[in-house]
Every structure is written in C-alpha cells, then in structure tokens.
Amino acid sequence: MAGYEPGEQPQQDGFIKLNTNENPYRCSPAVGQAVEEALRSGLQKYPDPVAQAFRAKAAEVLGVDPDWILCGNGSDDILTIVTRAFVGAGQLVRLPYPSYVLYKTLAQIQGARSEEVGFERDWTLPDRFGQGDGDLRLVFLANPNSPSGTVIPPERVLELAERLPCPLLVDEAYADFAETDCLGLVAQNEKILVSRSLSKSYALAGVRFGFLVAQPQLIRHLLKVKDSYNCDTLAIAAATAAIGDQEWLAATRARILATRRRLTERIGELGFHTVESQANFTWNVHPERPARQLYEGLKRKRILVRYMDYPGWGDGLRITVGSDDQVDACLEGLEELI
Numbered sequence: 001m002a003g004y005e006p007g008e009q010p011q012q013d014g015f016i017k018l019n020t021n022e023n024p025y026r027c028s029p030a031v032g033q034a035v036e037e038a039l040r041s042g043l044q045k046y047p048d049p050v051a052q053a054f055r056a057k058a059a060e061v062l063g064v065d066p067d068w069i070l071c072g073n074g075s076d077d078i079l080t081i082v083t084r085a086f087v088g089a090g091q092l093v094r095l096p097y098p099s100y101v102l103y104k105t106l107a108q109i110q111g112a113r114s115e116e117v118g119f120e121r122d123w124t125l126p127d128r129f130g131q132g133d134g135d136l137r138l139v140f141l142a143n144p145n146s147p148s149g150t151v152i153p154p155e156r157v158l159e160l161a162e163r164l165p166c167p168l169l170v171d172e173a174y175a176d177f178a179e180t181d182c183l184g185l186v187a188q189n190e191k192i193l194v195s196r197s198l199s200k201s202y203a204l205a206g207v208r209f210g211f212l213v214a215q216p217q218l219i220r221h222l223l224k225v226k227d228s229y230n231c232d233t234l235a236i237a238a239a240t241a242a243i244g245d246q247e248w249l250a251a252t253r254a255r256i257l258a259t260r261r262r263l264t265e266r267i268g269e270l271g272f273h274t275v276e277s278q279a280n281f282t283w284n285v286h287p288e289r290p291a292r293q294l295y296e297g298l299k300r301k302r303i304l305v306r307y308m309d310y311p312g313w314g315d316g317l318r319i320t321v322g323s324d325d326q327v328d329a330c331l332e333g334l335e336e337l338i
C-alpha cells in the first residue's frame with residue numbers, strides 16, 4: 001500500500017505555512033498554565049486511561065454526558081479506533097470523494113475494501129451515499145469537507161444515516177468554523193458518531209488531542225480497541241484547559257472568519273473559482289493557470305499552500321486561513337504569478 005502522505009512540515013523557519021490548516025494564533029493562555037501544573041505534579045505515573053478530566057469538561061461545554069465521549073491522540077487516532085472496531089478484512093468502507101485521503105488508508109490497513117461515492121459538482125451528496133447492504137460496515141463523512149470547506153446540512157446527514165446499515169462517522173475536525181454541526185444527531189440515531197479535533201480551532205496541532213461523541217453503549221466497546229494509555233498526561237491537561245476556555249475559542253473563531261471573508265473575496269478578484277467555505281481554508285481553482293505551477297511559484301516565494309490533485313475531479317489549491325498578514329502575502333504572491 002502507498003501510505004498516507006500528510007502536508008509538508010518544513011523543519012526550517014521562514015515559510016508562511018498555509019498548507020495544513022493550522023491555526024495562526026497561539027492557543028489559550030490557560031493551556032500553558034495547565035501544562036506547567038501537570039509538570040509540577042510529575043510525570044512518573046501513567047495517565048488516566050479514559051482522560052476523565054477532559055470528558056467531564058467537554059461534557060459540560062457540549063451538553064452531553066461524559067460517558068458519551070471517547071478521547072484520542074488526535075482525531076486521527078479516533079478514526080483509527082473506529083475503523084478497527086467496525087471493519088474487518090474484506091468488508092466494505094464508504095468514503096466521499098474528493099475528501100480526506102486518510103480514510104482510504106485506514107480501510108487498507110484493515111485489509112478492507114473501500115468504495116468512493118463522488119460529491120456532485122455543487123458539493124452535495126447523492127442518495128446513493130446513504131444506501132447499502134450488510135457488507136457495508138462503516139461510512140466516513142468529513143463535514144465540513146476537505147478540500148471544499150462545504151457542509152452537508154444536519155437534516156440531510158440524518159436522512160442519509162437513517163437508511164444506512166452501519167455507523168456513519170461524521171468527521172467534524174472543522175465544525176467550530178461552521179454554522180451548523182451534527183452533535184445533536186448523536187442522541188437521535190446511534191449510528192451517528194461525531195469526531196472532533198483540538199488541532200485546528202483550538203490551535204493545538206502540536207499536542208495531539210481529539211475526541212468522539214457517540215452513544216455510551218458504543219463508547220464502551222470502542223474503549224476496548226484503543227491503546228490503554230492513548231492520551232498522555234500533558235495532552236490531557238492541555239486539552240482540558242483549551243476546551244474550558246470558550247471565550248478564547250469565540251474570539252479566535254471571529255478573527256479567522258473575518259480573514260476567511262477577505263480571502264474569499266480577494267481570491268475571486270484574481271479570477272479563481274472558489275466555494276463558500278465553512279472551514280478555516282478555501283478551495284480554489286483558476287480557469288487558466290495550472291494549479292501545480294501556482295503552488296510551485298508560491299513555494300519559491302516560501303509560501304506553502306496545499307496542492308491537491310483528485311483523479312477524475314481535477315486539481316486545485318487548498319489555502320489555509322492564516323493571519324491577515326500571511327493571507328495578504330499569499331494573495332500578493334498569487335497576483336504576481338498570475
């Protein structure tokens with residue numbers, strides 16, 4: 001198998017990084033304090049296997065019970081646990097296309113088959129996405145989707161899930177930037193599982209923490225599949241402090257959405273076709289300039305964006321909503337190249 005290739009992480013300084021949807025701002029100051037406190041208490045003991053402190057705080061913020069929450073070493077760990085729990089060799093996993101490429105890799109690791117169901121050109125999903133027989137064991141849906149930043153409305157997600165013979169994992173890594181989310185659906189239908197990440201909206205990609213919200217009878221079984229100590233003491237402290245600071249989240253979200261509006265407008269003026277994004281990135285296709293050349297031109301200017309090529313769909317540039325200065329530098333770079 002080919003293996004998943006994450007976006008470039010240059011180890012030298014001096015790049016404007018708009019390629020992996022990191023938050024341009026520093027995390028809540030509460031995170032530093034919590035990590036220092038955890039260090040003072042010492043690291044000689046194993047962490048709490050279920051990260052109860054985080055579960056309790058997240059439960060309070062999200063309005064669910066703590067036993068509806070499963071913590072992971074990044075939401076990628078959550079996706080791995082869910083795939084391992086539900087999918088065996090030879091069975092079928094369904095993925096939307098184009099979307100997050102990791103889902104296919106996770107299916108391959110299980111020795112499972114995967115089936116891609118294409119988005120329509122307007123980034124809606126066909127009814128076929130919600131149909132299947134007993135062979136189908138798990139369906140992934142990134143919502144908001146990457147690379148488009150578009151959202152399938154919760155009513156439609158529920159409609160699709162209701163007809164499915166298997167769980168639907170709604171990957172909400174970007175939901176904090178969107179207008180709607182599917183958290184409320186979890187209580188309505190046990191087939192709906194929602195994963196969240198602290199990496200993007202909470203500016204903690206370096207920490208590795210994500211979680212799943214699902215009905216407790218499922219969480220109980222998923223706990224059997226995870227590594228015993230999948231989240232470390234420092235990460236639990238950091239994530240608990242971060243989700244506890246909703247004021248920081250609201251302020252940071254507002255800044256990023258304001259920059260997203262500017263980026264969307266100005267990139268349109270440069271002649272790009274772009275879709276209205278509900279995430280912290282936009283997907284951009286220029287009708288005349290090849291995306292790969294633009295990507296390479298920007299890289300020579302030490303600006304990294306994500307070049308994506310989806311066979312049968314086309315290629316384009318996924319640009320992270322960084323700070324205003326970063327986005328301006330990227331727009332100026334593109335203007336020169338065009």
Ligand SMILES: *Cc1c(COP(=O)(O)O)cnc(C)c1O
Pocket residue numbers: 021073074075076077100142146171173196197198199205208209210
């Ligand atoms: C970034 C991303 C993730 C992974 O998030 P981590 O919590 O950092 O593992 C999951 N799904 C999608 C669609 C993402 O873009």
